[in-house]
Amino acid sequence: MMxxxxxxxxxxxxxxxxxxxxxxxxxTLFNVPELTFKxxxxxxxxxxNGSGKSTLMKILAxxxxxxxxxxxxxxxxxxxxWQPDNLFGKAVYLHQHPYLFEGTVKYNLTYxxxxxxxxxxxxxxxxxxxxxxxxxxxxxNHNASDLSGGERQRLAIxxxxxxxxxxxxxxxxxxxxxxxxxxxxxEMINQLKQDGTGLLLSSHQTCGLTALCQQHxxxxxxxIHTSMHVPAAETVHQTNTTELHYGTxx
Amino acid sequence: xxxxxxxxxxxxxxxxxxxxxxxxxxxxxxVINLVQxxxxxxxxxxxxxxxxxxxxxxxxGDLKWLFTQxxxxxxxxxxxAPVLIALSQAAFSSVDRRAWETSRTLGAxxxxxxWTLCRELRVPLLLAIIAGFSRILTEVxxxxxxxxxxxxxxxxxxxxxxxxxxxxxxxxxxxxxxxLLILALVLNFILGSLRGKALxxxx
Numbered sequence: 489m490m491x492x493x494x495x496x497x498x499x500x501x502x503x504x505x506x507x508x509x510x511x512x513x514x515x516t517l518f519n520v521p522e523l524t525f526k527x528x529x530x531x532x533x534x535x536x537n538g539s540g541k542s543t544l545m546k547i548l549a550x551x552x553x554x555x556x557x558x559x560x561x562x563x564x565x566x567x568x569x570w571q572p573d574n575l576f577g578k579a580v581y582l583h584q585h586p587y588l589f590e591g592t593v594k595y596n597l598t599y600x601x602x603x604x605x606x607x608x609x610x611x612x613x614x615x616x617x618x619x620x621x622x623x624x625x626x627x628x629n630h631n632a633s634d635l636s637g638g639e640r641q642r643l644a645i646x647x648x649x650x651x652x653x654x655x656x657x658x659x660x661x662x663x664x665x666x667x668x669x670x671x672x673x674x675e676m677i678n679q680l681k682q683d684g685t686g687l688l689l690s691s692h693q694t695c696g697l698t699a700l701c702q703q704h705x706x707x708x709x710x711x712i713h714t715s716m717h718v719p720a721a722e723t724v725h726q727t728n729t730t731e732l733h734y735g736t737x738x
Numbered sequence: 739x740x741x742x743x744x745x746x747x748x749x750x751x752x753x754x755x756x757x758x759x760x761x762x763x764x765x766x767x768x769v770i771n772l773v774q775x776x777x778x779x780x781x782x783x784x785x786x787x788x789x790x791x792x793x794x795x796x797x798x799g800d801l802k803w804l805f806t807q808x809x810x811x812x813x814x815x816x817x818x819a820p821v822l823i824a825l826s827q828a829a830f831s832s833v834d835r836r837a838w839e840t841s842r843t844l845g846a847x848x849x850x851x852x853w854t855l856c857r858e859l860r861v862p863l864l865l866a867i868i869a870g871f872s873r874i875l876t877e878v879x880x881x882x883x884x885x886x887x888x889x890x891x892x893x894x895x896x897x898x899x900x901x902x903x904x905x906x907x908x909x910x911x912x913x914x915x916x917x918l919l920i921l922a923l924v925l926n927f928i929l930g931s932l933r934g935k936a937l938x939x940x941x
Contacts, residue, residue, distance in 0.1 A: 586840070
């Protein structure tokens with residue numbers, strides 16, 4: 489009983505939030521009674537600018553403390569006895585504008601690898617795979633600060649992919665990117681989905697990105713509406729054309 | 739000896755700077771302001787303070803450190819600590835929040851994340867160390883008072899220069915002055931070249 493219990497826990501991990509409330513000064517950003525993000529989920533997080541998409545992600549990543557409520561993780565391997573049990577490193581959060589550490593592309597790519605206890609051969613395999621996936625082969629020894637926007641994003645995703653997180657949150661992963669980089673990033677995200685990683689993607693434009701998602705979280709009127717129905721790419725497209733239309737009449 | 743003072747002071751000062759930059763407690767701004775003000779406290783006054791502490795009737799009189807190198811190190815530590823704390827606090831508050839968040843979310847331990855921050859901030863932190871070291875090298879008042887300028891024991895180059903000048907032995911004073919100058923310039927140059935190319939970043 490105990491063994492099957494732990495086995496099951498190891499198979500699916502999840503982070504759930506209960507009675508979450510986030511306030512900045514007196515303004516309530518959102519109230520969420522219940523929210524669960526688990527392995528295998530691919531969720532499209534929608535919301536206007538300033539509605540709290542990034543804040544929600546940061547709360548789930550443990551980088552921000554909500555004003556009220558709690559966030560609980562389940563099914564993760566326990567940390568060493570001397571390490572405090574917290575949310576860090578469970579649901580990995582990727583910034584909209586990724587931060588690259590000072591140093592080479594390779595240093596950034598392998599930053600998180602050194603704290604994993606994995607054999608050298610597997611380590612090298614993962615590096616090769618990540619480099620191929622993100623097509624950063626020619627840039628490995630370049631300084632990370634010399635990369636273009638698209639390359640930075642690819643490197644950031646590869647840096648997270650390499651530790652094979654069970655849950656990954658990407659904040660506007662393909663905004664402000666050219667077609668080629670968008671395609672590569674979409675491929676990487678698709679690969680993560682195939683691997684069974686739980687994904688939470690926020691975006692405002694998305695056509696290809698929404699198509700990957702199976703669930704929809706919408707931050708609207710200070711709460712989060714969850715549904716299993718992802719709005720089709722057309723709806724998003726429609727709003728784009730309306731915006732364009734307004735743009736031309738101005 | 740100046741190195742010893744610097745080495746002992748660096749780590750606690752940088753930790754204090756880190757705490758001041760990241761913790762939020764009541765009266766934090768007063769502490770920060772106070773540390774920044776202490777940077778300009780004259781070294782002679784610190785000398786007086788340490789002298790009073792170490793003198794036989796002083797609070798630390800039992801240590802019998804007055805007119806010893808240990809006493810001088812204590813004085814020099816007090817001289818460079820405010821500079822180190824204030825400048826490292828400034829360095830840590832200038833860091834990009836995302837550096838910390840990225841490190842932690844990728845699963846780095848608290849200690850590794852702190853180390854990563856120090857690595858990201860190596861230029862401003864090195865500048866803090868250079869400033870602290872310069873303040874030690876350039877002071878004469880505290881060493882003179884606490885050390886007593888005893889030959890072969892507590893005489894250092896600045897106190898020797900002061901002595902030779904007052905004796906009228908300018909040649910000796912100039913020679914020593916040149917030695918100190920070259921020493922200071924070379925050390926700061928070496929420290930400075932450790933910075934590497936420090937270019938502004940766009941992201």
